[in-house]
Amino acid sequence: MNRRRFVSALAAVPLAAAAADGRKYLIVHADDAGMCHSANIATIEAMEKGLVSSASVMMPCPWVQEFTEWARTHPEKDVGLHLTLTSEWRYYRWRPVAPQDKVRGLLDKEGYMWRDVRSTAMNAKPEEIETELRAQIERAAQYGVRFTHFDSHMGTLFARPDYFGIYVKLADEYGVPCMLPRPNEANAADLKGYPITPEMLREKEQAGLKMLDRLILGVPGRTPAERRESYLKLIGDLKPGVTKLIVHLAKDDAEIRAITNNWEQRWGDFLFWTSDDARRALEKHNVELYTYRRLAGS
Secondary structure, eight states, X not given: OOHHHHHHXXXXXXXXXXXXXXXXXXXXXXXXXXXXHHHHHHHHHHHHTSSXXXXXXXXXXXXXHHHHHHHXXXXXXXXXXXXXXXXXXXSXXXXXXXXXXXXXXXXXXXXXXXXXXXXXXXXXXXXXXXXXHHHHHHHHHHTTOOOOOEEEGGGGGGSSHHHHHHHHXXXXXXXXXXXXXXXXXXXXXXXXXXXOOHHHHHHHHHTTXXXXXXXXXXXXXXXXXXXXXXXXXXXHHOXXXXXXXXXXXXXXXXXXXXXXXXXXXXXXXXXXXXXXXXXXXXXXXXXXXXXXXXXXXX
């Protein structure tokens, strides 16, 4: 489907269909919890003292138990599973949770998960994807996480229709919403390039699955000052409905600087979403923080 037809199909569904009350709701969602200590302490602080209303944890990662211990002792917090099928960093890697002989298609030549979505999609069979996702979900349950939702690290579960079907099936089986953008014009740009069509999403919506009126994958800017300006503009431009904004948090420390060259963006996200500027902007524009737990009950 070309972009013009894609946008036309999406435009058939009104943006605020999920928010009949006309109010503006925002899920400020921290991805990548569990990845490293820096991400964990930043996410925990932003959820306890700041404005981050939801997060999701990467079960295969080295620091996962630090975050799941906090989640277990804070069951009121909105914590989901960041279902993980790739391991993207140069020196900081992780392997599947499932036994490796059951998920060989998920492994690169070094025995880690593939670094990119394309390699995973070209090599991993659907049954291997399901085996690994179930292993991650069951490990989270064993660690005492009362997960409220599922989403997809790097969007891998949107890379193939069969992966997507497994993702939705597991969310239904475990009784939680999964990250699904409503098929409307506002989400067209972020869905471009994925094989998930508006018709597929509309079918899920008609089946009663919870949808996000707007999914924002990120904002422009590298420095904290640039991130601040982007977030202030975003808050001012929000439309009625349920919007999910994905952020990535970290402290400014040696660990995150060694892992990724986008550490400054993560530090900037933490600074803004724990700031008085963010709080004042939300109040000024009558934006209410929201969670997947509330979405599930809506």
